[in-house]
Amino acid sequence: MTETQSPVRPLRILLAKPGLDGHDRGAKVVARALRDAGMEVIYTGLRQTPEMIVEAALQEDADAVGLSILSGAHNTLVPRVMELMRAQGLNDVPVFIGGIIPDHDVPALKAIGITGVFGPGSPLSEIVDFIQTQTARRAS
Amino acid sequence: MSESQAPADAMLPLTKRELARLLTGIENGAPAAQRILRERYRHSGKARTIGITGAPGSGKSTLVAAMVQGLRARQHTVAVIAVDPSSPFTGGAILGDRFRMNALAGDAGVFVRSMASRGALGGVAAAVADAIIAFDTNGFDVVIVETVGAGQNEIDVAWVTESVIVVEAPGMGDEVQAIKAGILEIADVVVVNKADRDGAAQTASTIAAALEIGRKRAWEVPVLKAVATTGSGVDELLDRLAEHHHYLQTSGKGQWRWEHRVQHDVLNRLREMLLRRMLGQLPPDQLSQLLAAVARREVYPTDAAAELMNQSSKP
Numbered sequence: 001m002t003e004t005q006s007p008v009r010p011l012r013i014l015l016a017k018p019g020l021d022g023h024d025r026g027a028k029v030v031a032r033a034l035r036d037a038g039m040e041v042i043y044t045g046l047r048q049t050p051e052m053i054v055e056a057a058l059q060e061d062a063d064a065v066g067l068s069i070l071s072g073a074h075n076t077l078v079p080r081v082m083e084l085m086r087a088q089g090l091n092d093v094p095v096f097i098g099g100i101i102p103d104h105d106v107p108a109l110k111a112i113g114i115t116g117v118f119g120p121g122s123p124l125s126e127i128v129d130f131i132q133t134q135t136a137r138r139a140s
Numbered sequence: 141m142s143e144s145q146a147p148a149d150a151m152l153p154l155t156k157r158e159l160a161r162l163l164t165g166i167e168n169g170a171p172a173a174q175r176i177l178r179e180r181y182r183h184s185g186k187a188r189t190i191g192i193t194g195a196p197g198s199g200k201s202t203l204v205a206a207m208v209q210g211l212r213a214r215q216h217t218v219a220v221i222a223v224d225p226s227s228p229f230t231g232g233a234i235l236g237d238r239f240r241m242n243a244l245a246g247d248a249g250v251f252v253r254s255m256a257s258r259g260a261l262g263g264v265a266a267a268v269a270d271a272i273i274a275f276d277t278n279g280f281d282v283v284i285v286e287t288v289g290a291g292q293n294e295i296d297v298a299w300v301t302e303s304v305i306v307v308e309a310p311g312m313g314d315e316v317q318a319i320k321a322g323i324l325e326i327a328d329v330v331v332v333n334k335a336d337r338d339g340a341a342q343t344a345s346t347i348a349a350a351l352e353i354g355r356k357r358a359w360e361v362p363v364l365k366a367v368a369t370t371g372s373g374v375d376e377l378l379d380r381l382a383e384h385h386h387y388l389q390t391s392g393k394g395q396w397r398w399e400h401r402v403q404h405d406v407l408n409r410l411r412e413m414l415l416r417r418m419l420g421q422l423p424p425d426q427l428s429q430l431l432a433a434v435a436r437r438e439v440y441p442t443d444a445a446a447e448l449m450n451q452s453s454k455p
Binding site for chain 2: 009010012031032034035036037038039040041042043044045047048049051052055056058059060061088089090
């Protein structure tokens, strides 16, 4: 009998801001929304290198990774993150991005494995639903 | 229970991914994680363990980051378990300690893991104790446990380590605050952080005076000043912690405290198991109906608890 088995296991979501832009209000709003949806959010803050983010995802055993990028450097930063995720064997961890991402960049990002792109005005409930669906797929 | 399922090479070091997964299993009370720890437990006890607690905003995470850098300079590998509170309403949490430890990134001798306290049934003290076993038996020399010093739960967490640092910031209150029962009592070392601010000397002397009122102890709790953001005072802190470790080893106090911690830990786990078992055995809706009756002030809370106990012990 496993009496210490917890019935519901909270999702652990890593939120990071790669690159040099200093605006993390969006990331904080998302962090709050995920917390309010019962998730455990590991918030790593500003100016993270792709190496730092992937190392944190590894150590924290994150169920999903969210990147917030407003600098326009997503076409450089995101492929690097995905490359390192694969190198660490974290291929099965969904990665989603938010911030200012022009529509014409989205197909290329999806092609390298980004499963969700959330621009300004995305309803928070959409992000929560997305994470719940993506991680459920991973667990099954 | 099948202990035999554990591999023969149970003591091989885990990869980072395996260790991270084990920690998740620990947090979730997964039987597979318990099997691994059962094999490893007898090999544990090599790492030094340091607890660090104090009020929100006193600078614990920044101090931990500075301590880890100092310990790395002394050639120790370091694991950090950073505990933040879960929301009592949604169960969610924002784990923000890692945010202050960015300077440690890229060092293979450091592993930082954030943990949410997960409320009354979450058993964070037991999870932290188990995480220490995992790090200890995976070769880390020092394990630091950081918790917000806000209540009994956090004091329980601090109790799983051999040395406890209590961090205060200048302006913590008067001497009456300092002699109130609670967090200062568990301190082996007190650090007045942000010592470059006004009132640091006053705060340090108030705490030192309050500590002197107590009975004389073989280990006199040092009250140190530090500025975590610059690393000032951190070397002295590490020296004092090494002295405390030596004191515990040579005085017999370490063994006494270990036995005390073991008792605390096992009873703590028992309490959780009993509570889970009892709640699991209750007829559906029994708990919510009784709680509603208490809320309507029709049933006295102690009677409700006794009723739940009787219900769950019926065959």
